[in-house]
Structures are given as structure tokens and as C-alpha cells.
Amino acid sequence: MRDRASDTGGESPGRRARGELESGVLAVLWAADRPLTARQVLDGLPGDLAYTTVLTILSRLYDKGMLVRRREGRGYAYAPARDEASDTAARMRTLLDRGSDREAVLARFVSELSAADEQVLQRLLGGSDPGRPGEGV
Amino acid sequence: MTFTVYVPLVVTVVLAVLAPAARRLPPRAAARSLACAALVTATGWLGSLALLSFTGLAQIPEVAERGHWSVAALRAEDPVSLAVAVLGALGLIAALGSLAVAAVRQTRQLLWARREAAAVPGDTELTVLDDEVPQAFALPGAPGRIVVSRGMLRCLGDDERAALLAHERAHLRGRHHLYLALWRLTAAVTPLLRPLADAGGFVLERWADEDAAAHVGSRTVVARAVGRAALASAAAHRRPQLAATGGAVPQRVRALLAPPPAPRALPLVAGAVLLALCCASLAEAASDSERMVVSARIAQCATARPAPVAADPDGASHRHPHCRPHRHTRPL
Numbered sequence: 001m002r003d004r005a006s007d008t009g010g011e012s013p014g015r016r017a018r019g020e021l022e023s024g025v026l027a028v029l030w031a032a033d034r035p036l037t038a039r040q041v042l043d044g045l046p047g048d049l050a051y052t053t054v055l056t057i058l059s060r061l062y063d064k065g066m067l068v069r070r071r072e073g074r075g076y077a078y079a080p081a082r083d084e085a086s087d088t089a090a091r092m093r094t095l096l097d098r099g100s101d102r103e104a105v106l107a108r109f110v111s112e113l114s115a116a117d118e119q120v121l122q123r124l125l126g127g128s129d130p131g132r133p134g135e136g137v
Numbered sequence: 138m139t140f141t142v143y144v145p146l147v148v149t150v151v152l153a154v155l156a157p158a159a160r161r162l163p164p165r166a167a168a169r170s171l172a173c174a175a176l177v178t179a180t181g182w183l184g185s186l187a188l189l190s191f192t193g194l195a196q197i198p199e200v201a202e203r204g205h206w207s208v209a210a211l212r213a214e215d216p217v218s219l220a221v222a223v224l225g226a227l228g229l230i231a232a233l234g235s236l237a238v239a240a241v242r243q244t245r246q247l248l249w250a251r252r253e254a255a256a257v258p259g260d261t262e263l264t265v266l267d268d269e270v271p272q273a274f275a276l277p278g279a280p281g282r283i284v285v286s287r288g289m290l291r292c293l294g295d296d297e298r299a300a301l302l303a304h305e306r307a308h309l310r311g312r313h314h315l316y317l318a319l320w321r322l323t324a325a326v327t328p329l330l331r332p333l334a335d336a337g338g339f340v341l342e343r344w345a346d347e348d349a350a351a352h353v354g355s356r357t358v359v360a361r362a363v364g365r366a367a368l369a370s371a372a373a374h375r376r377p378q379l380a381a382t383g384g385a386v387p388q389r390v391r392a393l394l395a396p397p398p399a400p401r402a403l404p405l406v407a408g409a410v411l412l413a414l415c416c417a418s419l420a421e422a423a424s425d426s427e428r429m430v431v432s433a434r435i436a437q438c439a440t441a442r443p444a445p446v447a448a449d450p451d452g453a454s455h456r457h458p459h460c461r462p463h464r465h466t467r468p469l
Contacts, residue, residue: 030290085265
């Protein structure tokens with residue numbers, strides 16, 4: 001967790017950092033298509049985290065029932081618990097389908113694209129993405 | 138009064154024209170300035186309309202009688218034509234009605250979001266939806282939640298996922314939903330403030346983008362995250378696109394790939410001067426109209442009581458309570 005200290009007040013930094021770490025670990029596990037060990041989770045997290053920190057976060061999330069785990073070697077491999085997430089997804093989906101009124105309070109990560117936007121975006125990303133050099137510029 | 142009462146209306150128009158320029162300013166300052174501008178101009182707009190309709194209303198004989206002022210004296214000052222006053226009154230009624238509707242709707246939406254955020258299982262900041270369709274949003278509440286679908290997490294790389302979380306977190310930490318609510322309320326007062334609301338919505342996204350860039354330590358990573366997420370969502374939805382939202386994502390990506398926007402004082406100072414002008418004119422117009430009413434009351438006393446009854450002040454005050462030596466303390 002870098003250079004966030006001065007940003008906003010509120011809850012204690014330790015508790016906030018823990019919440020942020022939990023989010024990061026959950027995101028890594030959900031993005032993977034198989035259970036991950038603590039070491040693999042650590043690899044998927046940006047920044048320099050201690051291995052033991054990741055272990056702590058994993059076991060806390062497991063205690064909360066957010067994760068399932070199975071033995072792998074000397075440790076565990078973790079995967080997200082999907083039951084509640086599907087329920088939530090179903091509810092969120094109906095609320096998003098209901099339309100504009102309620103959706104208005106949600107700050108969405110990305111808005112919709114027009115066909116022209118899509119082309120512009122492809123070109124912009126082509127220029128910045130080291131994985132795909134010189135595409136369409 | 139003759140022209141000062143119109144200044145807030147003119148300032149509103151000028152700011153509506155200038156608002157899109159705020160998109161290029163450093164986003165945090167731009168969001169705060171736009172919020173301030175929207176609040177002041179909406180208040181100025183309502184105040185101007187109220188003063189205009191009051192000067193018209195005050196010329197109705199029944200109203201003048203209740204207020205104990207002279208219609209003739211008020212007309213002699215000729216503040217505004219009756220037609221303008223009627224327009225002002227209609228505008229005021231429309232603005233207040235629309236504001237009330239918007240206030241109810243905004244409150245309902247925010248309460249709904251709070252309930253929904255509280256109903257999400259678990260106590261983690263991040264809620265993942267088990268859904269292939271990529272989506273991500275911040276659900277304001279106490280505490281707010283970051284809601285992201287599995288499909289969205291899978292289309293992003295490790296750094297980009299961190300950028301996405303930081304972006305949504307910035308929305309929640311900065312209480313951006315309150316800015317949005319403010320802009321929607323002010324746009325309900327007058328549609329002229331819609332450009333401020335539109336520019337505001339955009340700079341909030343930019344603000345969250347810049348916060349995310351500071352958090353992950355790279356503007357390019359955030360640019361890629363935004364771009365990838367938008368392309369993946371577009372591919373998943375494939376429905377007729379809304380022209381109104383066009384261009385926002387490419388603009389954000391372009392801004393992130395360019396150097397960070399330099400702080401610029403001139404637009405902010407210009408905006409502050411306009412707002413100060415708006416407040417000063419409204420205050421001036423209000424005190425003008427009070428002065429007119431006061432002098433119309435004095436005129437009324439002079440006609441109603443040509444021969445002062447100095448010996449019987451009590452009797453005089455029974456008939457015309459406002460003809461006693463003046464104390465300018467009555468509100469308008």
C-alpha cells in the first residue's frame with residue numbers, strides 16, 4: 001500500500017490497509033481459474049507484501065466463509081466461495097436491468113462505448129501497450 | 138435592482154458555456170469548483186426569480202394592502218415590467234417543483250444504495266459477482282462497497298486489477314455520490330446547469346483515475362485498465378449504444394497517457410470572480426427591493442394619514458401599524 005497515507009481521514013490506517021489487502025487477495029483469487037496457494041496469490045498482488053501477511057489475510061477470509069480451501073503440499077490452495085457471490089450477482093443483475101433510476105447512484109468504472117470510441121480506444125491502447133507494439137498507430 | 142437582479146441568471150449562462158473547459162483541469166480542483174459553482178448559481182437563480190416575482194406580486198393591490206405599501210409608489214420606481222415578473226414567478230414555481238421531485242428521487246436512490254450496500258453478504262470492502270459479464274461500480278453506503286464481476290477481474294492483468302480497485306475506492310473515499318447528487322439537484326433547478334453536471338460526472342471519473350494512478354504508481358497501467366474494461370464491456374453488451382455517453386472513456390485514457398494536467402489558476406480565479414459577482418448582485422438586488430418596499434410604505438403612510446395625529450399615537454398605530462416611526466426589521 002503505497003503513498004496513500006496523506007489522502008483521506010476516517011478509519012484507522014491499519015484497519016483500512018487490511019480491508020484493502022483483503023480486496024486485493026479476493027480479486028486475485030476470483031481472477032484465477034483454479035485454486036491458488038499463498039505463494040501464487042502473493043505473485044498476483046502488486047507491491048512488496050510479506051508472505052506471512054498474505055497467509056494471515058487468506059486465513060481470515062477463510063474464517064469469514066469467503067474462501068474454500070483444500071490441502072496442497074504442506075499448505076492450502078484457496079478458491080473463492082461461490083454460493084453467496086452467485087446470489088448477489090443474481091440480485092445485482094435484476095437491479096441493473098431495472099434501469100436508469102437506481103443505476104444513477106452507481107459510479108461505474110467504464111461507461112458505454114460507441115463504435116467510434118472503440119476504434120479510438122484500440123488505437124490509444126495499441127500505442128501504450130508494450131505487449132502489442134505499433135498496432136494501428 | 139434594474140439590472141443586478143439579472144446578473145445571477147447571466148452568470149449561470151456563462152458558467153454553463155464555460156463548464157466543459159473544467160474537463161481539462163486537475164480533476165480534484167475541477168470537481169470542487171464545479172460543485173461550488175453549481176450550488177452558488179442554483180441559489181442565485183432561485184433568488185433572482187424570487188425577487189423578480191416578488192416585485193410583480195407586490196404590485197397587486199390586495200397584496201399591497203396587506204403589506205401596507207403604496208402600489209403607485211412602487212410602480213413609480215418601475216423595477217420590472219409585470220410580464221417579466223409573471224415569467225419570473227412561473228420560472229420559480231417550475232424550478233422549485235422540479236427541485237422537490239429531484240430531491241425526493243435522489244434521497245430515495247441514496248437510501249436504496251445504502252440498504253443494498255448493507256445487504257451485501259460479508260464485511261469485505263470488495264464484493265465479487267459470480268457473473269461473466271464485465272462490470273464494476275462503487276455502491277455508496279456506510280460502509281460503501283466495491284462491486285466487481287468475475288468477468289471484469291478476468292479481463293484485467295494483476296496491476297490493472299489493483300488500479301480498478303483503487304479507482305472505485307477513490308469514488309467511495311471521496312464521497313463522489315454526494316457530488317453527483319448535488320449536480321443533479323442543481324440541474325433540476327435550471328436545465329442550464331446540466332453542462333456543469335455533465336462535466337462534473339466526467340471529472341469525478343478523472344479524479345478516481347488520478348487517485349488510482351498515484352496508488353499503483355503508473356498512469357499507463359490505469360489507462361490500460363480503463364481501456365480494457367471498456368472494450369470488454371462493449372464486447373459483452375453489444376446493444377445499441379447511447380450517443381450521450383460517447384467519448385468519455387477515450388478522453389480518460391487520453392488524459393492518462395498524457396502528462397498529468399498542470400494546475401491552472403486562471404480558470405478557477407475567473408470562476409470565483411463570476412460567483413462573487415453573482416452573490417454580490419443578488420445581495421444588491423435584494424437590498425434594492427427592500428428599499429423600494431420601505432419607501433412605498435412611507436408613501437402609503439403619507440397618503441393615508443395626511444394630517445399627523447400627534448396627540449394620539451396609540452390610535453394612529455391601531456389604524457396603520459406600519460406608519461409608526463420606521464424600524465426596517467420586517468423581512469420581505
